[in-house]
């Protein structure tokens with residue numbers, strides 16, 4: 035009996051599940067990371083120095099420790115503490131926080147890009163603080179940073195491949211299993227690479243397009 | 251009626267307003283002139299409670315602006331303000347720019363807010379730009395939008411802070427025409443301006459600011475044609 039069986043159409047469902055899992059965890063991380071990032075970015079734009087130093091240090095740690103180490107650390111930690119989580123949840127938590135760390139900087143610069151004089155104009159119309167945030171600062175600030183936001187989102191999709199190290203069956207881990215069964219690493223990894231390229235490339239082109247349009 | 255009584259205002263150690271007294275009656279147009287840094291803008295910000303004051307009182311229709319209990323947002327609904335920089339909201343169309351505050355501040359329905367906004371925009375001559383985005387318009391048009399946006403709150407008072415200073419010379423006229431229109435409507439206005447000829451034409455009262463005090467105040471004929479104080483004479487000889 036042959037130990038290795040070549041890739042076949044029967045693997046389509048398996049591969050598709052891997053793709054969907056990659057998309058799923060990426061979307062979850064981008065959504066949660068953006069919402070938290072919006073909140074933290076706003077806090078940073080509004081806070082005094084002390085709060086900013088504390089928040090900034092925490093975010094710096096998240097940004098500078100390699101994601102793969104954070105994933106392993108976190109899943110080991112919760113295991114040792116006796117609260118093991120399914121790989122998806124552990125991965126989504128770490129990836130979301132990691133995303134948040136980058137998104138918060140994006141959004142902070144967005145908030146800071148809204149001129150004080152424009153906020154004063156809004157206040158002079160009788161808007162209260164929260165109304166200026168909701169109707170002026172968020173929409174104007176967010177619009178200006180959309181290309182950077184897209185850039186972060188794009189790298190999160192790529193980084194999600196690392197969640198494979200803690201056992202989440204996303205595309206890369208799916209591919210690894212197929213490789214060990216089929217011994218066709220070159221073709222499979224090329225396919226995986228192509229998939230990431232097909233997602234990333236249009237996003238980055240679109241980001242550039244929007245950026246150029248905003249310059250006009 | 252706006253009553254300004256003995257108002258003092260400092261930024262740190264710098265005293266910018268050193269006891270300002272000024273009364274503006276309903277229907278009056280008061281112009282404020284004076285050198286750069288004399289505190290003209292600061293006074294407008296204080297009337298509108300964007301800046302706090304360190305002494306004195308500002309009373310608008312019997313309400314003490316700087317009383318802690320005063321609802322500042324409610325108060326600002328009565329005091330439309332237009333700045334040197336027009337600050338159009340770039341993410342909204344012209345109509346949405348003017349309809350936003352009536353909708354969210356006054357709680358009007360979208361239809362009602364837009365109806366008022368449309369009326370004011372037509373009034374300032376922007377009736378054909380309702381669906382345009384402001385960044386595609388000239389400075390003069392954007393400044394007229396800023397005026398209509400303030401008017402859409404239907405305030406009894408309007409405060410103008412050098413609304414033509416940032417405009418190219420050929421666009422000043424259309425904005426001054428809009429102000430004339432408001433004067434003819436009977437709007438009560440305080441105009442900080444460098445346009446002396448315009449101040450002479452539209453004002454009931456002119457106040458000349460010098461280093462945080464009102465050096466001279468009176469009718470345009472008194473202050474602009476026959477200034478009594480030396481500093482007023484010096485200032486006018488420089489700008490005229």
Ligand SMILES: Nc1ncnc2c1ncn2[C@@H]1O[C@H](COP(=O)(O)OP(=O)(O)OP(=O)(O)O)[C@@H](O)[C@H]1O
Nearest residue numbers: 261264266284285286287288289290291292293412
């Ligand atoms: N937020 C602030 N913090 C500190 N100083 C301020 C502030 N706003 C204004 N000043 C100072 O207060 C003084 C008066 O400023 P203000 O803007 O009222 O003058 P102005 O008469 O409107 O002048 P201009 O004709 O240049 O507009 C200036 O010396 C200015 O530098």
Ligand SMILES: [Mg+2]
Nearest residue numbers: 290291292412
């Ligand atoms: Mg000024």
